[in-house]
Amino acid sequence: MGYIRHSRAGGNELSGRKETLKFDEIGEFGFIESIKNECITTLKDVIKGIGDDCAVFGPYSGRVLLFTTDMLVEDIHFVKAKITPYQLGWKSIAVNLSDIAAMGGRPLILLISLAIPSEMDVEIIQDLYKGMKDICEHYKVNIVGGDTVASPDKLVINVSLIGDAKENEVLYRSGARAGDSIYLTGNIGDSFAGLKILKKEISPSEPIASHFIKIHNEPKPLIETGMAIAASGFANAMIDVSDGLLSDLGHICKESDVGAILFRSKVPLSSELKLLASREKFNPLKLALSGGEDYILLLTVPQINIKDFEIVCKDKGLLPLYLIGKIVEGKGIKMVNDDGSLEEIDIKGFNHFSPSLL
Amino acid sequence: MGYIRHSRAGGNELSGRKETLKFDEIGEFGFIESIKNECITTLKDVIKGIGDDCAVFGPYSGRVLLFTTDMLVEDIHFVKAKITPYQLGWKSIAVNLSDIAAMGGRPLILLISLAIPSEMDVEIIQDLYKGMKDICEHYKVNIVGGDTVASPDKLVINVSLIGDAKENEVLYRSGARAGDSIYLTGNIGDSFAGLKILKKEISPSEPIASHFIKIHNEPKPLIETGMAIAASGFANAMIDVSDGLLSDLGHICKESDVGAILFRSKVPLSSELKLLASREKFNPLKLALSGGEDYILLLTVPQINIKDFEIVCKDKGLLPLYLIGKIVEGKGIKMVNDDGSLEEIDIKGFNHFSPSLL
Structure with a gap:
């Protein structure tokens, strides 16, 4: 519910023909x-x-x-x-x-x-x-x-x-609080790589091409995982990664009135994506952050619940589970680089990466 | 839920290009x-x-x-x-x-x-x-x-x-039984006349054109009427007239495994439609039977309930209410003409009147 894909780039040109907005x-x-x-x-x-x-x-x-x-x-x-x-x-x-x-x-x-x-x-x-x-x-x-x-x-x-x-188990986008840890329930970026292959922007050989295309075309929604997380009572907020990690984390931040910090080295990338990226010479993290259509879950868990949450996830077979960042006071998303430096991320700057499905 | 309008006439041509059905x-x-x-x-x-x-x-x-x-x-x-x-x-x-x-x-x-x-x-x-x-x-x-x-x-x-x-009040298409009276909650045909005016197939002068166009473009769904009929417990089956009287009555007959007889003289036509038909030289009944998008209700009521049903409808201000026919054993829809003769109606024969909204 609620996303748009534009088939054409641009769209901010002023035609001057009429005073109305397109x-x-x-x-x-x-x-x-x-x-x-x-x-x-x-x-x-x-x-x-x-x-x-x-x-x-x-x-x-x-x-x-x-x-x-x-x-x-x-x-x-x-x-x-x-x-x-x-x-x-x-x-x-x-x-x-x-x-x-x-x-x-x-x-x-x-x-x-x-x-x-x-x-x-x-x-x-x-x-x-x-x-x-x-x-x-x-x-x-x-x-x-x-x-x-x-x-x-x-x-x-x-x-x-x-x-x-x-009623008391539903997880909203608006539930995140400063101090929460941010988790992903799987790798991101493979679907977007599949899309780029379909669009012939990159052309790896088989069977690696098929791997990514299949992930893009046959997503497996995480119903059991979502229900188990909700039933555990340990999470504060949840969303599925359909628009891309930055965009969907941005939705949680906006609805919860908080900011977020991501740990660059912790964003989970599949070995297939890393291999593809090194062969095709692109930055796999950049692709993963802006991709979309991963249909994994992004959630936030308060500090006090983390231990219990990780135990429950292990017991219920909900792994893999990746701790990728923290919810903080304020606005916006920052990235902690491997050297410990903090980098502001301009989410809008990522828009030109956003996928049209053509 | 569940209707289709084709924008083009025909569609049964065999292209011969492929063996698959279009x-x-x-x-x-x-x-x-x-x-x-x-x-x-x-x-x-x-x-x-x-x-x-x-x-x-x-x-x-x-x-x-x-x-x-x-x-x-x-x-x-x-x-x-x-x-x-x-x-x-x-x-x-x-x-x-x-x-x-x-x-x-x-x-x-x-x-x-x-x-x-x-x-x-x-x-x-x-x-x-x-x-x-x-x-x-x-x-x-x-x-x-x-x-x-x-x-x-x-x-x-x-x-x-x-x-x-x-749960016990919902009215299905499949509830009609032989012997039921068939009722309509309003006139039919005005919406289809509005469509014909929009398509410029007929071009009456104002304000009569506006009357029909408004009925076609701004339907008023009969929520209160439907709820009151259901709550009365007197009806057996109900449907809204969206595909046309014959087609929608046909749905009730098919789902209930019964036939129907319509009384030609009882099908309710507005005075505006009769006037338009006489001026523009078309048969208003034919148009009304095959029209569609009237968004009034068509329902069936067992003989034993009729008196009570009509009293309730009067008390609750659900009038007008028109008794237009009977549900009978068998299949198909027949019409009782004014001279008492019975005429088979070929519903499919009415298809060429069916409205495309263009």
């Missing part, structure tokens, strides 16, 4: 700010509206509902030649499941809206559904309906997912 | 049949999956959840020149609210997914949201989130709505 000029977050007021007409039962991975609603018998949606548009989020219909179906549901994982919830039912170009082969849509059904079966989620409409040209997929959670 | 060739309902299996992975809590106005889920504390979604695609469901952004926002939510009304439910929260062409003026999207917020305020529904993405060219709007209802 959508491109204010971007997703500017736009959301501009429409945020008056969306809630009655506070009854609404625990969280716009601004987290899922809306939270209820409680019903001590549990609350989680409600999320994601839209994938052809030639923006995917290109037919670079993902199989099966993978596209899988992924369109995975990105929603990951939003439920990010709140510590259990996914339950979903609706699928498809806008289908009339000339499209039915077989493609059936393969798409095969991928959708397989991931739903894997995570015990029911497809309970949807809407099927014609499209003039592009395939558009929208999934809406309801999950639930114990 | 989406156009099997249509929405053929497609839904082909993907329906294996969508439910666990029956726990799922009362109704694919095949009604909303999915039904729960219960939570004696109530069940209703879950519906509708997608509107530019140049398929709307043309920017023929509807204001405010009206488009209103309508995109109204069509979902009407699905909740059709089950007798109460709407609660919704998510909005938008795919926005980068070059689109922000003001248009803000006006769209204004219409969305106004209808939500009117029906006491909360907008709790969504997804905002870029689109290569067309504006796409997807709304996902959760409502709830008392």
